[in-house]
Amino acid sequence: MKIGELAQRSGCKVETVRFYEREGLLEAPERNDNGYRNYSDYHLVQLNFIRHCRLLEMGLPDVRILRSLQSKSELACDEINHLIDGKIEHVKQQIEALHLLGQQLQLLRDTCNSATSVGECKILRNLKLAAEGRDCSCHPHSEAD
Amino acid sequence: MKIGELAQRSGCKVETVRFYEREGLLEAPERNDNGYRNYSDYHLVQLNFIRHCRLLEMGLPDVRILRSLQSKSELACDEINHLIDGKIEHVKQQIEALHLLGQQLQLLRDTCNSATSVGECKILRNLKLAAEGRDCSCHPHSEAD
DNA sequence: AAACAGCCTGTACCTACTACAGGGTCAAGA
């Protein structure tokens, strides 16, 4: 199949397929006489594997690791478990940070009771107070970041 | 004050300060005879404002909008409320997506009972099954993404 | 013959910075 069909069947863009090839993630296929890439179902499976990993938010280096582990089946899979555990931990931290951020934004939002003018807008006022080092409603206690 | 002190007092890097100036977010300060930037407290407040907005995950275009709204105090603050509401909604969606991702990773992780070899590793097996279009434990129902 | 879709390579762009390279400036110590 040609690149367009492969892209469509894997749900990504043609440019992305070529990008993965350049990055060494997807094996380069044979070429037809006209220079067009000629993919097989094998490539589709490879590409789906990559896309699936990406859906699980793994970075390309991680995908590369997983792909290389596939061919070395004598190694222990501790490495894989460790990789997944790291991802899980990271996701947890992200969720926590976003919860906090959501609260801060909500606090900020609640300070404004709409329909007033910017001159009176407590949101901007708050942001400005924060900038001047004073208390704001979204970051009540000074952040040690 | 010189750029190093400004950066330190605002908690960001010297390069970031110059970057904001290039981007038109931070006003360009006067220069000393030697060409060094000479900042005032006014610039510190500006920079703190930017950093505070960034802590709230606003993009630079949003920060630019807020800064321009500060000087047009006759406009309604609906625009600001709308901006913040958009952020809050976005954060909520992100949290939801991350929750789902965490579950998927955990499911994947649970399929591997450690200490086995990669050849038997169910994680890789699962990812491969998914790539072949069959059911995997992390994405049980085909994803319409 | 011409139009249009699809393919090719190569390069630039996106975010929000970060990290140099290569050079100038300034204050303190030997």
Add this chain to the structure above:
DNA sequence: TCTTGACCCTGTAGTAGGTACAGGCTGTTT
């Protein structure tokens, strides 16, 4: 006075994971 080291300057390139062209072939249809 010389030197060392910290700081400053500009300009450019790199980061992740693609996306979006430009400029040019190829293949099919009309």
